[in-house]
Amino acid sequence: MSQIHKSQGKYVKIVFALLRLFGFKSIPAIAKLLQTYIPFPLLHLYRTYKYNLSTVIDRQLSNLFRNQVVTTKKLIANRKTILFYPEFPTSGAIYYICLFLGYNVTNNPEAAFDLCIKWKDATFSPKDYVLFRLSVQNPILSIVNINCENISKTYVDRVFHTVFGYSVTVDPLTYTGQCVMKSDLNGQHDGKIISCPIDTVEPGIVYNKLIDNEVEDGKVLLLRVPVFKYIIPFVYLKYFPVEHRFGRSFAHLISVRLAEAQDIFSEVEISKILCFCQKLGLDYGELDILRDRRDRRLYIVDANNTPSATMIYNPLDLPLDKQKCFLSPSDRLIALQKLAQAFKTALLNPSKL
Numbered sequence: 001m002s003q004i005h006k007s008q009g010k011y012v013k014i015v016f017a018l019l020r021l022f023g024f025k026s027i028p029a030i031a032k033l034l035q036t037y038i039p040f041p042l043l044h045l046y047r048t049y050k051y052n053l054s055t056v057i058d059r060q061l062s063n064l065f066r067n068q069v070v071t072t073k074k075l076i077a078n079r080k081t082i083l084f085y086p087e088f089p090t091s092g093a094i095y096y097i098c099l100f101l102g103y104n105v106t107n108n109p110e111a112a113f114d115l116c117i118k119w120k121d122a123t124f125s126p127k128d129y130v131l132f133r134l135s136v137q138n139p140i141l142s143i144v145n146i147n148c149e150n151i152s153k154t155y156v157d158r159v160f161h162t163v164f165g166y167s168v169t170v171d172p173l174t175y176t177g178q179c180v181m182k183s184d185l186n187g188q189h190d191g192k193i194i195s196c197p198i199d200t201v202e203p204g205i206v207y208n209k210l211i212d213n214e215v216e217d218g219k220v221l222l223l224r225v226p227v228f229k230y231i232i233p234f235v236y237l238k239y240f241p242v243e244h245r246f247g248r249s250f251a252h253l254i255s256v257r258l259a260e261a262q263d264i265f266s267e268v269e270i271s272k273i274l275c276f277c278q279k280l281g282l283d284y285g286e287l288d289i290l291r292d293r294r295d296r297r298l299y300i301v302d303a304n305n306t307p308s309a310t311m312i313y314n315p316l317d318l319p320l321d322k323q324k325c326f327l328s329p330s331d332r333l334i335a336l337q338k339l340a341q342a343f344k345t346a347l348l349n350p351s352k353l
Helices: 006-022 026-036 038-054 061-077 093-101 129-137 151-162 268-279 329-348
Strands: 082-086 102-108 116-117 175-183 192-196 205-209 215-216 218-228 235-241 255-259 284-291 296-304
Touching: 038 061, 038 093, 038 102, 082 093, 082 129, 093 102, 093 329, 116 129, 116 329, 129 235, 151 205, 151 268, 151 296, 192 218, 218 268, 218 329, 255 329, 268 296
Parallel strands: 082 102, 082 116
Antiparallel strands: 175 192, 175 205, 215 218, 218 235, 218 284, 235 255, 284 296
């Protein structure tokens, strides 16, 4: 971490002054103010200690103290800097993994770094000149996700069809029955069930087979799969009410639990999932996968190369009415540990694979 100058102590005084003046209910507004005026190295250091503190399950004073000692040791021992470019993943899962590991982060391509990750929160992200220049200057440099340029629903299904041999796309002009219409863009969560055939198709819209992923008692199961090159550390099992099957809001999420990939997918399916990621250029990201209970086939319906930290977010930063939707403290810690290990093994030390 960058050295903190003594003069920055004035910012600490400002924080306490604001808390005394406005009370603790103003913490979100104060946090936004701090992001504006506090130097990033100091803010990142604060976030590192705070986030690691949130992972303590038995919150006795001795355990909290021990956690902060371990965090300090991480900061001293893990002198790694991760470059994110062109954007910075403030709310990305990868940023919280870096906080958990005690890694430094930067958005400055001129700074020294140990790993470079292309981070562009967009459906289409063509080649970036700065990243291209970095790869030319250092031929042995492997930039994570540099070849992942298109995660539109259309392209995702095209790659999926190439690997799995079947598709989720239907022709709504000739198909008979129900299908799902949704935006071709990533992250819209605008799925809508319609009856086919229809008279005309809408531009920018894809039409997919309605996957019957109902499991029990009016629940549907979404398989959220983190991928680090050739490692699937675990699978999130996310249960939604069938009437909210497209997961527009996490307020609709019934429960989440973790499962080993081998307990959910066959060896052949795992091999195909990893092959799909390779062809998509997805070194790191998360997939949304559904299993149809009638034909038992898997369908990859979405790929995200900038996954959010929803499942591993600091619960202290969330409203109380939303905390019930996320992992239990013990599962969250297990998820973090497995994500961190996969990150180090597959991305930082790929030669050990």
